Amino acid sequence: MSSASEHRQTLREDGTPYYVQLAAIIRRQIVDETWNIGDRLPTLKQLVATFGVSPMTVRHALAGLENEGLISAERGRGTFVTGKPHTPESVPYLLTGSPAYRGKELSFRVVPSRESEVELRLSPEDGKPLGEYRHMKRIFSRNDHPFIVGQYLVADVVHRMIPEKLWKTELVSTLLYDTKDVGLSHVRQTFRVVSSMPAEAAELDIRVHDPVVRVRRIFQNAKKEVLCLAQLVYRTDGVVFDINIDLDDRNRLLELGGFPES
Template sequence: MPAQPNPVRSSPAYRLEPGPVTLYAQLAGILRERVKSGVWPNGAEIPTLEELAAEFNVARVTVRQAMQILMKEGLVSSQRGRRTFVTYTPAEDKNPLFVSINMVSSVTPRYEITIISRDNVPESYLGDPYMGKARGPYMRIRKVDFESGDPYSVSTHFVSLPIYKRFGKVGEEQVKIARLVRDKARGALHLCHERVTVAAADLEESQLLKCPLSAPVARIRRVFLDAKGDILYYALLTFRGDRFGIERDTTELIKAG
């Protein structure tokens, strides 16, 4: 009889805590990370419902609900009367998309854009930008960016209307908006700045980015100012956590003061 694959054994017991996120959703997040990180590799047999219930100190039904989420996401598969196996295959390109103002021209042949909406809005729609002064009107553009057919960013952009009118035929449906603003500002840009924070995906973000609710995301606020401090471009971008990275030159840290 051929040897059967050994089920993956996991680390010591966890204690999940009741709260705004259900126990089965918490558990699904932990198990999802085990699959995607390779702790449970493709083809591996995972522990039984009873073993996982004991490990996490939860009811068997909680484990079943968590596993159903992973099955719907295509991460694991189970047939009646058989054990559950990992079916997730990592994408060929798992590298993050390194993002900064300096990368606005960086695209690949697999880059695609879907525009959600466009509308002309007054300056009050910018809310409370962290720097600069809003001076409208602006064209507001909401869009989703894709790489190889997978969404990685959802964003809202406010472009000064005079600059937006210069976008022309090769506009925001084909080119990154920050690049268009840079190229069409006619030398008016004086300062460009970004602020990055880490957060959890809300319901709309999780739906548009096809990631779990409350999955890690990076939020960027990007602002381009003219010499008077007026905002020519303001963007609110949300990136999937697994497709976001930043590189910085930190040589100054090792130089003598």
């Protein structure tokens, strides 16, 4: 590690303890193979200089990683990587494939729907409200291990068009697309990496403040009325977004790239 001024990293000021953030950074570096098993970690002094935290904070972070079996301190030699965090086998989420894909024992558990309260809110940018909405929730798992929590606001008028038994067995996006009377015309979504909240962490079996991918998906009719708002929270240690890019559509290519034309 060279000078601290070259590699100084600032931790977040969001209430997450510094030792939790530092441990998460080192854990991620081990997963990403920045540090491999057998590698010696930077010294206490180097970590203090790099992250601008106290020696006590560094010791607290390293102690937690040692308890996880990821590192081991050897007197007079330093601290070495001794293991890797458990990461589930990747589960492709095929954005352009069949929405009813059920490979590798994928399943979901449906939480009974009810009238919407304050779980999710529509913003003016989402489109025009379409009357009252019902709140739906699903926990997606693979081999009994949760990896997605989905919450949905479904317009009452849309909910009544589709038999209740189908809401319990089919994907929401499939039902909205296949039920022509719904009038689905536009779909857009945003991706954001955020820290998990306590309820999400418990449902996904991860630590509070672990990073998750939050996808907000808006389904609209031709009048830009919101048929459904879906908010999906993905674990980041077992999900791959596999996107097929249509090279016949240049604008679509630029849109998926996320960069404005220059």
